[in-house]
Amino acid sequence: MNTGHAEIAGAGYAGLTIATLLARRGWTVTVHERSDAVREIGAGIFLHNNGLVVLEEAGLMEALAPKGTRLLRDRMVDHRGRLMQERDLAVTRTRRWSFPRQAPLEVLHAAALAVGVEVRTRSVVRSATPEGALLTEDGERHPADLVIGADGYRSAVRTSLGLTRVERRLPTTSIRFLLPGRQLSPEPMSTEYWSRRRRVALAASGPDHTYCYMACPEGDAAGSEVPVHVDSWSDHFPRLGDLFQLLHRSEPYKAYYSWVQAHAWSRGKVALLGDAAHALPPTLGQGSNLAMSNARSLVTFLGRFDAVADALQAWERAVRDTTEATQRWARYYDLVTKYWPNPLSGVRSRIIWAFGASPQLAARMRRADRTPPITESAA
Template sequence: MGRRRVEVAGAGLGGLAVGTALAQRGWRVRIHERAPELRMFGAGIWLWENGLRSLRLIGAEEQAVRNAKRIKQWAVVDEHGDEMFRRAFTDDDKMVLPLRADLYQALIDAALAAGVEIVTSSTAVAADPEGALILDDGSRLRADLVVAADGAFSKVRDSLMLTDKVSYLREGYIRLLVPQQPGDEDAVITESWHGTRRFLYCPCSDEFHYVALSCLVDDRTGRGVPVDKESWAASFPAFSDIIARIGEDGRWDRGMTVRCRSWSEGKVVLVGDAAHAQAPNLGQGANMTFTNAVSLAAAVSGANDIPAALRAWEQRERPLTDHVQRWSHGYGWLVSMWPEHLAEVRTKFLQFATSIPWVDAQLNRAARHIPVGDHG
């Protein structure tokens, strides 16, 4: 029997990761990207231990983190500077923060090294559960497996009626890079809360810091681009120097979640945001995508019944992904829905809740998950 073929819709982080993992297991992989060139938008990205382990399995970790900052702690403080939560990282439980562009290039290089074919200006619009990816020019590309990694607004997912619910959140985010300067903190992530606004400061490289500004949809000043630096500095005076370095670019993205009635239909499977887009509050979206990608490749390689293998894979992996999605949404709720006049109560609540071992275990369940195929 010849090598089995997979057609992948989307050359984002998820498409490249799953394509590489499958190619390394002997599949003939072709990835279709609708854009005319491979280009990554975004700033920095949190790589938790589960994501780093997954990237290591496909040979992309070393390059991805070569210029990244190793994070020692993540601290969450309120508008008075009082600490609400602090999470330390160790050699066995790491957090590394690279530029998103560096991670993307590492995944591209790993895919090409594994023999993956990447086709640009190729737009997938649907799929056949019997095993075919359908392009916008009417082409039907037969395959033993079709992977939909075409994002939260996946056309492939919708063509199969796999969408259960798409929910828009009350909050959104502006994510940017700002220049690094001597004396800046370079090993601690600080997340500051003020009312319904949040400011996230992340050391990212020797040249840049990654910052994120979060606010409610109806905070028109807060979500404005270019950023209203005076308004944000008034909310977060401790970071006024960082805020002053913000440039004129940027984009405000409304948070959203995607839930599916199933992650697969026949020989077609969803990965990444197409399957489980989530609020970015715990920084686990891409990490869960990588973890699920390597486990998917293991599940279908050697399987005689692909649809059955996909169902079994979802049954194993989905509970953890759903858990992360729920907890990330709940974390955001504490900011966006908590009454502003009860901010001091929120501080005390978070201090108490995060001191409970069970809560700590839930918040870090994904980060401490060992991906399939990782034997230490």
């Protein structure tokens, strides 16, 4: 089906990307967003090659690039200050940009509005029907040729269609900061420090900011505390004491990791996109990238089939494997930091070094980065 009307639940990365791509292909599109504005809560975000190519093809990187930093290296450092891994991000397939979190969403929102997408804020979706309609809390029914559930990990669309296999919050605490200035990150790189079951990282995030994130098991009371527990974190990372003093005075964004698996990503004329279909821990920075990349593939499949339901099933068969492999690796990464026995930290450092030295293993873990979306030119 080449054009029609689409109703979309959720104005996040997934919803705004698919809305823009459909509208540019002649669809009329309405997006329902439950909040009173389109906004991101949080600090920084990493975009990888598979998401970046979508933004580039859509001509949005010119507007976005000045707000971000193209990172050229990333490093992992262990509890003794030894390098566990160092990656060259200058190679196209592994490239990574770092942004203040609101920047890409603002650019996507502006792009959607520019092509006539109607974004209705304070419009809460309650359910969807496979025949093609969204039902909102005000009692309205919104019929469509295509319905997208891009309403995040607690998706009402997914739940209403009985598509949820797993929906869980994982027991990891994530604390993030967007710090003013680049004094802590003068180079275009990111560094992640590991000690026992905690991680802390610093990355350049555009011309004016440094992105910092920390992670620890949810059961680690001192590690999960906000304001940041300076002594406890300094005990894990003695070289970073000044940083923790600064974080203690800075505004934290606390988040949790989520995990979603769906029985299927579509039913009839309704598709699930982004976290609604496949929420994953952010350890590989792939949630938004997969959402954008899968959105781009979806419009390709809609152009190939007369019936929307057939297009949605073919799309899922084509992209689900890479997405689920990425979910698994993101989970392993979280588990290796969270449950590794503390006395064996030295062994872990050596394993991570060996892992990084194996191009095959690294390529498997970062398969999504290297898998561009399926476009019309693909066979």
